[in-house]
Amino acid sequence: MSLLELTNVSKEFSVGGTTTVYALDDVSLTVNAGETLAVIGESGSGKSTLGRLALRLIEPTRGSVHFQGTDMLALPAAGLRQLRAKAQIIFQEPFESLNPRMRVADIVGEPLAIHQPKTPAADRRSRVARVIDQVGLAPEMARRFPGELSGGQQQRVGIARAIVTEPSLIVLDEPTSSLDLSVRAQILQLLADLQTELGMGYLFISHDIHTVRYVSDRIAVMYRGRVVETGPSERVFADPQHPYTRALLAAALPVDPDQELPPARLVGDPVSPTEKVSGCVLYGRCPVGEDRCVQNEVRLTPFDADRAVACIKPGAPGS
Amino acid sequence: MSAPRQALSRPTNTGQGADREPRLLEVSGLTTRFDTPDGLVHAVNGVDFHVDRAEIVGVVGESGCGKSVTIRSILGLVRPPGRVVEGTARFNGVDLLGLRAAELRRLRGAEIGFIAQNPFSALNPVMRIHRQFANILAAHGIRSDAIARDRARDALADVGIAGPDRVLDGYAHQLSGGMAQRVVIAMAMLLNPAFVIADEPTTGLDLTVQRQILDLIRGLVQQHGRSMLLVTHDLGVVAQYCDRVVVMYAGKVIEHGSVRDVLTSPQHPYTQALVRAVPRPGHPLVHLTGRLPDLVDYPAGCPFQARCPHAFEPCGQVFPEPTTSASGRTYWCHLSQEREAAR
Numbered sequence: 001m002s003l004l005e006l007t008n009v010s011k012e013f014s015v016g017g018t019t020t021v022y023a024l025d026d027v028s029l030t031v032n033a034g035e036t037l038a039v040i041g042e043s044g045s046g047k048s049t050l051g052r053l054a055l056r057l058i059e060p061t062r063g064s065v066h067f068q069g070t071d072m073l074a075l076p077a078a079g080l081r082q083l084r085a086k087a088q089i090i091f092q093e094p095f096e097s098l099n100p101r102m103r104v105a106d107i108v109g110e111p112l113a114i115h116q117p118k119t120p121a122a123d124r125r126s127r128v129a130r131v132i133d134q135v136g137l138a139p140e141m142a143r144r145f146p147g148e149l150s151g152g153q154q155q156r157v158g159i160a161r162a163i164v165t166e167p168s169l170i171v172l173d174e175p176t177s178s179l180d181l182s183v184r185a186q187i188l189q190l191l192a193d194l195q196t197e198l199g200m201g202y203l204f205i206s207h208d209i210h211t212v213r214y215v216s217d218r219i220a221v222m223y224r225g226r227v228v229e230t231g232p233s234e235r236v237f238a239d240p241q242h243p244y245t246r247a248l249l250a251a252a253l254p255v256d257p258d259q260e261l262p263p264a265r266l267v268g269d270p271v272s273p274t275e276k277v278s279g280c281v282l283y284g285r286c287p288v289g290e291d292r293c294v295q296n297e298v299r300l301t302p303f304d305a306d307r308a309v310a311c312i313k314p315g316a317p318g319s
Numbered sequence: 320m321s322a323p324r325q326a327l328s329r330p331t332n333t334g335q336g337a338d339r340e341p342r343l344l345e346v347s348g349l350t351t352r353f354d355t356p357d358g359l360v361h362a363v364n365g366v367d368f369h370v371d372r373a374e375i376v377g378v379v380g381e382s383g384c385g386k387s388v389t390i391r392s393i394l395g396l397v398r399p400p401g402r403v404v405e406g407t408a409r410f411n412g413v414d415l416l417g418l419r420a421a422e423l424r425r426l427r428g429a430e431i432g433f434i435a436q437n438p439f440s441a442l443n444p445v446m447r448i449h450r451q452f453a454n455i456l457a458a459h460g461i462r463s464d465a466i467a468r469d470r471a472r473d474a475l476a477d478v479g480i481a482g483p484d485r486v487l488d489g490y491a492h493q494l495s496g497g498m499a500q501r502v503v504i505a506m507a508m509l510l511n512p513a514f515v516i517a518d519e520p521t522t523g524l525d526l527t528v529q530r531q532i533l534d535l536i537r538g539l540v541q542q543h544g545r546s547m548l549l550v551t552h553d554l555g556v557v558a559q560y561c562d563r564v565v566v567m568y569a570g571k572v573i574e575h576g577s578v579r580d581v582l583t584s585p586q587h588p589y590t591q592a593l594v595r596a597v598p599r600p601g602h603p604l605v606h607l608t609g610r611l612p613d614l615v616d617y618p619a620g621c622p623f624q625a626r627c628p629h630a631f632e633p634c635g636q637v638f639p640e641p642t643t644s645a646s647g648r649t650y651w652c653h654l655s656q657e658r659e660a661a662r
């Protein structure tokens with residue numbers, strides 16, 4: 001049984017009554033215990049929407065979500081509360097997700113107070129102090145308010161709060177984007193240690209492909225609300241098939257100032273998320289697109305035993 | 320805390336001579352504190368650096384080391400309980416820190432453009448994009464709506480937005496992250512500033528869009544001989560887009576120099592750790608243990624001492640003097656004396 005299973009999930013937002021945003025379009029994926037599934041992709045491709053759906057912070061328009069075999073969408077409020085102790089999220093915007101009027105220690109301790117109210121106060125305090133230390137925050141930060149912290153410090157508070165209940169699943173939405181490299185590595189190591197120790201599953205959303213390569217077992221690449229390529233990370237990194245995956249991996253900036261930057265492979269802007277796409281979502285920006293790419297639906301199809309690609313000519317030369 | 324260092328002690332710093340044109344931006348001794356119930360937070364502690372005309376200078380350093388507070392101090396955006404307690408930030412010779420609020424507001428926008436980290440927080444969610452452009456222009460004396468629309472269209476075309484009217488008549492939430500970031504850049508460039516400050520302008524954008532945005536910003540900067548201060552966590556961005564780089568630690572500049580000098584032969588132990596932390600496929604991740612010192616109880620001597628593998632006796636006593644090479648790279652570490660002695 002998978003820890004988390006999303007099946008044919010779509011999410012449409014309606015804005016201003018007249019416009020529809022197609023945020024997710026028929027996405028299926030699973031996360032197993034002890035495993036990290038990384039989700040990478042375009043900005044606005046639906047990654048955060050996917051993460052929120054996985055914990056039922058928002059409802060899908062279509063499709064189903066199962067957590068440890070339980071149908072999340074059928075759960076009554078009480079059951080959902082219980083489940084929240086086992087599935088946590090670290091939000092992308094650290095500041096907006098922290099209560100500005102609570103001190104760091106109370107923010108980090110809140111999930112314990114809600115989900116494990118019988119824990120003695122002294123135990124709770126020492127757990128909170130330990131995780132604050134584990135995420136690399138100084139003890140005196142515990143008394144500060146979120147507004148008195150830098151972006152990276154706020155992000156660490158979000159991480160501390162998510163791990164304090166030792167959940168089975170954590171959705172990490174860009175957990176390290178405002179951290180510099182040395183701190184980032186420290187947090188990633190902490191997350192990896194916790195995973196080994198507690199067997200947690202991670203849904204790891206990130207733009208940082210260097211990081212993703214380190215932390216993930218499998219990877220799903222998203223573009224405009226769809227998964228366009230998926231498979232074991234090492235294989236996808238070593239031999240990407242979808243033109244978007246290829247462009248994304250090639251766009252990494254070398255840290256060596258003497259290394260020549262190759263020309264950008266994708267031109268133009270992604271299709272607006274308010275347009276319903278027929279055919280391939282990359283058409284128009286794809287360097288090897290052709291007419292037949294928009295004449296028929298282009299959906300995720302098995303490429304080999306453990307990979308799938310949504311392209312009519314995967315691995316085409318020139319992409 | 321150590322005494323403020325003399326900016327003039329740097330041999331390469333020739334921009335201050337009476338017969339020379341002043342530097343575009345010359346920050347010296349900048350010190351900013353936050354008076355919190357727990358004590359004074361020493362967020363920025365005697366920061367010195369400069370930006371010349373037509374150059375892109377990167378700023379890197381551990382989160383919480385004072386990059387954003389440094390920028391906010393220069394732009395006059397530090398709010399109580401924060402206060403700039405010392406230092407100068409001369410822009411074309413004029414000390415920004417001594418200006419009245421209204422003068423500074425005029426300068427921000429007209430001469431210094433600011434690109435904030437999160438485009439959606441920089442845009443007003445309930446105001447049409449066109450109004451937001453018009454308001455900026457109105458604050459600088461351009462009140463005609465028709466002229467405002469023309470100027471906004473041109474600015475959006477410059478950032479590669481086709482069909483600018485659709486964007487101008489809409490709201491922020493209708494934009495994707497990459498489009499919103501372009502709109503914010505267009506706003507920052509609207510009044511044709513000579514100097515642009517960008518705080519992590521591409522964090523949170525995917526690499527293909529990041530590439531487009533950085534190429535665009537660089538083009539706009541180079542095309543008009545502008546300069547830019549670019550805060551980033553990404554050493555790849557520094558390597559590919561910056562001319563010089565400033566490395567900060569615990570509210571101090573600990574090394575600066577040309578990108579090549581700093582990235583290929585870092586001298587300060589913190590910079591060395593930062594460069595070593597760049598992930599390399601097939602190698603385990605390297606990280607720095609420990610954390611930034613307590614900025615309330617700021618340590619005497621070198622702020623990196625608790626994490627430094629080379630710390631020795633003088634490090635706990637005084638902040639090191641700067642050492643500058645012929646190419647202008649400067650770093651602040653007591654090891655320099657040992658290195659000198661060993662030569």
Ligand SMILES: Nc1ncnc2c1ncn2[C@@H]1O[C@H](COP(=O)(O)OP(=O)(O)OP(=O)(O)O)[C@@H](O)[C@H]1O
Nearest residue numbers: 013015021023042043044045046047048049273496
């Ligand atoms: N509440 C909402 N109302 C309307 N549109 C929304 C809402 N939430 C998200 N969207 C839209 O849905 C699409 C997917 O958004 P999402 O936040 O999931 O993107 P993302 O992949 O996380 O992007 P990023 O990499 O920039 O964080 C975007 O076009 C976004 O503007």
Ligand SMILES: Nc1ncnc2c1ncn2[C@@H]1O[C@H](COP(=O)(O)OP(=O)(O)O)[C@@H](O)[C@H]1O
Nearest residue numbers: 148149150353360362382383384385386387388
């Ligand atoms: N309003 C505030 N009150 C107290 N401390 C603050 C405030 N804003 C920032 N700080 C502190 O100043 C230091 C530098 O912050 P900042 O410049 O935002 O860091 P960064 O280098 O990540 O941009 C941090 O230790 C932060 O906690």
Ligand code: SF4
Nearest residue numbers: 280286289293311312
């Ligand atoms: S289906 Fe066509 S347009 Fe889409 S990625 Fe493949 S080649 Fe490009």
Ligand code: SF4
Nearest residue numbers: 621624627634652653
């Ligand atoms: S001054 Fe001393 S503690 Fe600081 S970086 Fe140099 S050797 Fe390390």
Ligand SMILES: [Mg+2]
Nearest residue numbers: 047048049092
């Ligand atoms: Mg997101």
Ligand SMILES: [Mg+2]
Nearest residue numbers: 150151386387
């Ligand atoms: Mg910052």
